[in-house]
Amino acid sequence: GENVEQHPSTLSVQEGDSAVIKCTYSDSASNYFPWYKQELGKRPQLIIDIRSNVGEKKDQRIAVTLNKTAKHFSLHITETQPEDSAVYFCAPDTGGFKTIFGAGTRLFVKA
Amino acid sequence: DTEVTQTPKHLVMGMTNKKSLKCEQHMGHRAMYWYKQKAKKPPELMFVYSYEKLSINESVPSRFSPECPNSSLLNLHLHALQPEDSALYLCASSQEDPYNEQFFGPGTRLTVL
Numbered sequence: 001g002e003n004v005e006q007h008p009s010t011l012s013v014q015e016g017d018s019a020v021i022k023c024t025y026s027d028s029a030s031n032y033f034p035w036y037k038q039e040l041g042k043r044p045q046l047i048i049d050i051r052s053n054v055g056e057k058k059d060q061r062i063a064v065t066l067n068k069t070a071k072h073f074s075l076h077i078t079e080t081q082p083e084d085s086a087v088y089f090c091a092p093d094t095g096g097f098k099t100i101f102g103a104g105t106r107l108f109v110k111a
Numbered sequence: 112d113t114e115v116t117q118t119p120k121h122l123v124m125g126m127t128n129k130k131s132l133k134c135e136q137h138m139g140h141r142a143m144y145w146y147k148q149k150a151k152k153p154p155e156l157m158f159v160y161s162y163e164k165l166s167i168n169e170s171v172p173s174r175f176s177p178e179c180p181n182s183s184l185l186n187l188h189l190h191a192l193q194p195e196d197s198a199l200y201l202c203a204s205s206q207e208d209p210y211n212e213q214f215f216g217p218g219t220r221l222t223v224l
Contacts (some may be wrong), residue, residue, distance in 0.1 A: 031207070031209075031210055032210035032211070034212060034213075041215070043201065043215040043216060043217050043218060044201070044213075044215050045215065046212045046213070049212060051210060069154075089153050091213075092132055093209065095157045095165055095209030095210055096167075096209070097144070097166060097209075098156065098159070098167055099144070099156055099213065100152035100156070101154050101155075102153060103151050103152075103153055104151075
């Protein structure tokens with residue numbers, strides 16, 4: 001089955017700095033690579049995703065890069081703001097509905 | 112309507128009780144999911160329904176019994192639970208073709224005494 005690893009587990013940055021979270025997966029059949037954000041006491045929500053035919057995708061301050069050969073994809077947040085503080089999960093998808101989430105990265109943005 | 116709703120928000124039950132969690136979506140999604148999330152852990156997949164048929168059961172104990180009465184509704188029937196079953200139970204839905212975003216409900220916070 002899919003093995004998903006996410007690093008770092010905790011990340012603390014100063015407001016305005018950049019943050020990078022990496023997700024490594026094992027199943028080469030994975031073709032969909034989403035990142036979910038979960039604020040304290042709230043539901044997980046998709047913030048950005050990428051499909052395997054694309055290497056990078058950007059949406060304002062958030063970007064995702066994919067390296068299918070090395071089997072990893074990364075979330076990049078620039079100009080971090082206090083409201084970016086949350087837990088971020090990757091969930092690489094092989095297309096069979098069997099979703100495995102990474103362990104999560106707790107991001108703290110200090111004002 | 113682009114939301115997934117869940118009821119109740121909170122549930123406290125004894126180990127001998129029978130209760131049900133409910134989930135509803137009106138986005139026309141034909142895949143629906145139940146997840147269990149313990150504190151400071153990722154959501155853990157329990158069940159998946161596709162076109163109202165159970166497609167995935169992640170070896171969940173039989174004290175959890177899912178049901179999909181129609182394409183908009185998903186239930187999780189609970190019976191004889193253990194204190195370690197206390198967690199946040201999240202429902203999600205997605206389009207039925209692969210590689211699509213999952214939309215999560217707000218969850219039911221379950222406490223088993």
